[in-house]
Amino acid sequence: MIKIEDYPLSRVPQDKRVSFLSVAIVHMGMLTALDQFMLGAVLGNSMSLTDAFTAILIGSVIFGVVTYGLGLAGMREGISGSLLARWCGFGRLGSVMIGVVVAVSLLGWFGIQNAIFAKSLDFALGHKLGFGWAAALSGSFLTILVAFGFKALRIAARIAVPMFILLVAYISFHVLSGHNLPEIMQLAPHGEPLSISAGITIVVGGAIVASLMTPDLTRYSKNKKHVLGVTIATIVAGEFIINGLAILIAKTLGTADVVTIMAQAAGGAGLLVVVFSTLRVNDLNLYSSSLGIVNAVEGLTGKKLKYISTTLVIGVLGTTLSVLGILDRFVDFLTVLGVVFPPIIGIMLVDYFILRSHRHILDKTRAAGKLPDDSQTPVIGWAAIIASIVGSVVGLVTEWGIPTINSLLAASLIYWLFKVAVNRNQKPVETEAA
Numbered sequence: 001m002i003k004i005e006d007y008p009l010s011r012v013p014q015d016k017r018v019s020f021l022s023v024a025i026v027h028m029g030m031l032t033a034l035d036q037f038m039l040g041a042v043l044g045n046s047m048s049l050t051d052a053f054t055a056i057l058i059g060s061v062i063f064g065v066v067t068y069g070l071g072l073a074g075m076r077e078g079i080s081g082s083l084l085a086r087w088c089g090f091g092r093l094g095s096v097m098i099g100v101v102v103a104v105s106l107l108g109w110f111g112i113q114n115a116i117f118a119k120s121l122d123f124a125l126g127h128k129l130g131f132g133w134a135a136a137l138s139g140s141f142l143t144i145l146v147a148f149g150f151k152a153l154r155i156a157a158r159i160a161v162p163m164f165i166l167l168v169a170y171i172s173f174h175v176l177s178g179h180n181l182p183e184i185m186q187l188a189p190h191g192e193p194l195s196i197s198a199g200i201t202i203v204v205g206g207a208i209v210a211s212l213m214t215p216d217l218t219r220y221s222k223n224k225k226h227v228l229g230v231t232i233a234t235i236v237a238g239e240f241i242i243n244g245l246a247i248l249i250a251k252t253l254g255t256a257d258v259v260t261i262m263a264q265a266a267g268g269a270g271l272l273v274v275v276f277s278t279l280r281v282n283d284l285n286l287y288s289s290s291l292g293i294v295n296a297v298e299g300l301t302g303k304k305l306k307y308i309s310t311t312l313v314i315g316v317l318g319t320t321l322s323v324l325g326i327l328d329r330f331v332d333f334l335t336v337l338g339v340v341f342p343p344i345i346g347i348m349l350v351d352y353f354i355l356r357s358h359r360h361i362l363d364k365t366r367a368a369g370k371l372p373d374d375s376q377t378p379v380i381g382w383a384a385i386i387a388s389i390v391g392s393v394v395g396l397v398t399e400w401g402i403p404t405i406n407s408l409l410a411a412s413l414i415y416w417l418f419k420v421a422v423n424r425n426q427k428p429v430e431t432e433a434a
Ligand SMILES: Nc1ccnc(=O)[nH]1
Pocket: 035, 106, 109, 110, 113, 206, 207, 209, 210, 281, 282, 285
């Protein structure tokens, strides 16, 4: 098995690389989860069947291209996403800032997952508790478990994935048998309508954090073919199977609410799977978010925050988000993710594959099995940081096209043009000096 926490600040040596399946299973795990099912349910309930699958197809192509690119860089260099960012335009502090953006997004996910958990709890208790109290209770409870490193959550992790897959298979069979495709295609969407371009953006938003995490896993991969295989396997499993089935199920049942779907189609067992799935992922969400913040504060200020207090604070913030109703803003949340992360990834890809700003030093140190040292690492890449912010704003405010693609292209292009212009102006100086 591969360990995400190993080799935090060094290259994964060639003799520690693992099989295709070892990487693929962990990578697929990121998208074969309840949140892909929720996303699919939203698409199914808000779009026609053809539009929903078009959104998945185009979203998957975008996700696939950027994930393969980052995964390839991770495999070649044997380093994690956050290390890669240092020599792909962002510099040491820029990479720390990306860590903050990831930590904040995980805080949002904690709020979403906890809200789902609370809804199931409230449902199981016959709505006696009310959603607000259920969310406050479950969030506080989980926060305490994670802050004090309670191991029982790891058991939830072991059983949650197989249980979830079995449940989706059961529900699909139960709900979809007796209906045929032309019949489902005829069903009108019940929810608030969603355009294809909005659909594409939330499909990308739902998967893009996994894209940024891909080098963390593919640094253990042996070759390009494995990286490509991992990318395709995850897309097929997460986007086409889980997401696709959720579209069909939500359409057939006429609701986007996963708790209702699970309870209606599989009763108490359905609710139990929801509870385990959200527990498992929220353990990780809170843990990674806290570590990310601790690392970032240390990187930026040199101050060491305490893990337990940081986790308590983040847990309380996430729980507050659940109580305030972040789940009702699921589409907006995914849209924000769909325009904030693609710029960061686009810039890293432009830097690594086109500008190759640090390829020489990466090649040289790789041959020695080392990483570039501090003197060979930029402190902060302002161009990358500013271009990613501008890209996100472009994605959010432009009215035409597809927000996620707008943000990706705007940031990549601005960064590329700026760097090319600067390099041109600097060349004569260098020749003079030489
Ligand atoms: N897609 C997700 C990424 C991170 N955390 C989640 O709960 N979901």
